[in-house]
Amino acid sequence: MSSGHGADSAPAPNRHDDTRTTSLTVKGGMFRSLRVRNYRLFATGQVVSNTGTWMQRIAQDWLVLSLTGSSAAVGITTALQFLPMLLLGLYGGVIADRYPKRRLLLFTQAAMGVTGLALAVLTLSGHVQVWHVYLTALALGVVTVLDNPARQAFVVEMVGPADLRNAVSLNSANFQSARLVGPAVAGVLISALGSGWAFLLNGLSFLAPIAALLLMRNGELHKVDRAPRGKGQLREGLQHVAGRPELIWPIVLVGFIGTFGFNFPIWLTAFVNDVFHADASAYGLLNTVMAAGSLAGALLAARRGTSRLRLLIGAAAAFGLLEVMAALAPSFWVFAALLVPIGMCGLTINVTANSGIQLASDPALRGRVMSLFMMVFMGGAPLGAPLVGWVTDVYGPRVGFLAGGVVSLLAAAGIGLALARAGDLRLKVDLRRGHRHVAFVAREPSARQEAVTTAA
Structure with a gap:
C-alpha cells in the first residue's frame, strides 16, 4: 500500500505548514x-x-x-x-x-x-x-x-x-x-x-x-x-505543548472537566435511584436526552467556521453552571431538560478543543499532541470516578453533581484568566445597548510603556 502521500500527477497537495491560525475562511x-x-x-x-x-x-x-x-x-x-x-x-x-x-x-x-x-x-x-x-x-x-x-x-x-x-x-x-x-x-x-x-x-x-x-x-x-525515527521524540512533543499557552491551557481545561465534570454514569444512576426513585427506563431516557443534546451541539459546531479559545472558555463555564443548576433541580423533568444544554456544551468543549489544538500544533508533532489530549480527556475519568463516586455515596447525588459543576466552573474561570494574561488581554464589561456586554480586549499600554516605546 502507498504511504498516503500525493502522487506527482495529482494537484499540488496542501501542506498547511502554518496551522497556527484558527480563523480560516x-x-x-x-x-x-x-x-x-x-x-x-x-x-x-x-x-x-x-x-x-x-x-x-x-x-x-x-x-x-x-x-x-x-x-x-x-x-x-x-x-x-x-x-x-x-x-x-x-x-x-x-x-x-x-x-x-x-x-x-x-x-x-x-x-x-x-x-x-x-x-x-x-x-x-x-x-x-x-x-x-x-x-x-x-x-x-x-x-x-x-x-x-x-x-x-x-x-x-x-x-x-x-x-x-x-x-x-x-x-x-x-x-x-x-x-x-x-x-x-x-x-x-x-x-x-x-x-x-x-x-x-x-x-x-x-x-x-x-x-x-x-x-x-x-x-x-x-x-x-x-517524523523520522529518533530519540527524545516523546519529550519533544511534551516540550512543544508546554511552551505554547494555546496548547497547554486547553488541554489542562479538558483534563479538569474530563476528570471531574463528565462522570455522568455515576450521577445519572444515583439521581434515578436515590433522588427521583425511578426505574431503568428513566435512566435510559436520561441517557437518550443527553445524547440528543450532544448531537445537537455537534451539528451546531459544524456550522461554525472558527475554533476560538473564548468559545472554549465560555462553553466550559456554561457547562459548569448548568451542572450546578441540574444538581439543584427540583423535579425529574427539570433535571432531564437541563441535560440537553449540558450535552450541547460538553460537545462544544470537545470539538473546540480538539480542532483548535490540532490547528495550533506543528503538523510533524500533531500525533503526539493529540495523544496527550486524548490521554487527558479519556484517562482522567478512571482517576476522577472513584473520588466522585465516594463524594456521591457519602454526601448524596446532589452534592456529588454540584462538586463536579463547581470544579468545572472554577477551571474555566482560572484558565480563562491564565489565557488572558498570556495574551495580554483584560476583561471589559460594557452594559450599553448594542455593545458586547462582556469581552476580552487588548490592554492599553501604560504611560511608562508608551514612554519606553517612544524612546526606543
Whole structure:
C-alpha cells in the first residue's frame, strides 16, 4: 500500500505548514466536509463501526454482570479498557507521527474487529468466562492507544485545515448518532438472541471503515511530513505543548472537566435511584436526552467556521453552571431538560478543543499532541470516578453533581484568566445597548510603556 502521500500527477497537495491560525475562511454550510470524497468514505465507515461499538459496550457490560452478578466486575472491565490510554497514550502519538496514518488505521480497525469476533465466538459457543472479557477489553484498550491519535490527526489530512473544525464536528455528530441507535439495537438483540450476536455484528461492522480506507485516493490527501525515527521524540512533543499557552491551557481545561465534570454514569444512576426513585427506563431516557443534546451541539459546531479559545472558555463555564443548576433541580423533568444544554456544551468543549489544538500544533508533532489530549480527556475519568463516586455515596447525588459543576466552573474561570494574561488581554464589561456586554480586549499600554516605546 502507498504511504498516503500525493502522487506527482495529482494537484499540488496542501501542506498547511502554518496551522497556527484558527480563523480560516470557510464556506459551504454544515456538511461541507462531506464534499471531500475521502472524508465522505471515512464518515460512512465510521457510522457503521460506531454503531457496532456502542452495541458491544452495552452487550459487554450486560455479559459481565450476567457472569458475575457484580457491578465491581463491570467497573474492572471499563478500567481495563481505558488504562492503556492512561499509561501508554503518549507512545501511541509518537508512532502515529512516524508512520502513514492511513496504514496504521487499517491495522487498528482490523484488530478491533478481531476482538469483537473473538468475543462473539466464545460467547456463542458457550465457553465465555469473565477473564475472556477482561482480556478482550484490555486488548481493545491497547489498540485504542494507537488508533485514537492516528484517527484524530488523519482528519486534517483528508479535509485540510480550513474544514478541520467542520469535520471534527461531524465526527462527533456521527458518534452521537450511533450512541442513539447502537444501545437500542443491542437491547433488542440481547433480549431476543443473546450478547454473542451483538459482538458478532460489532466485529463485522469494522469491514466498513476498512473498505473506506482502501477506497481512498492517496493523491487527494493533504501532505504532512512524517517524523523520522529518533530519540527524545516523546519529550519533544511534551516540550512543544508546554511552551505554547494555546496548547497547554486547553488541554489542562479538558483534563479538569474530563476528570471531574463528565462522570455522568455515576450521577445519572444515583439521581434515578436515590433522588427521583425511578426505574431503568428513566435512566435510559436520561441517557437518550443527553445524547440528543450532544448531537445537537455537534451539528451546531459544524456550522461554525472558527475554533476560538473564548468559545472554549465560555462553553466550559456554561457547562459548569448548568451542572450546578441540574444538581439543584427540583423535579425529574427539570433535571432531564437541563441535560440537553449540558450535552450541547460538553460537545462544544470537545470539538473546540480538539480542532483548535490540532490547528495550533506543528503538523510533524500533531500525533503526539493529540495523544496527550486524548490521554487527558479519556484517562482522567478512571482517576476522577472513584473520588466522585465516594463524594456521591457519602454526601448524596446532589452534592456529588454540584462538586463536579463547581470544579468545572472554577477551571474555566482560572484558565480563562491564565489565557488572558498570556495574551495580554483584560476583561471589559460594557452594559450599553448594542455593545458586547462582556469581552476580552487588548490592554492599553501604560504611560511608562508608551514612554519606553517612544524612546526606543
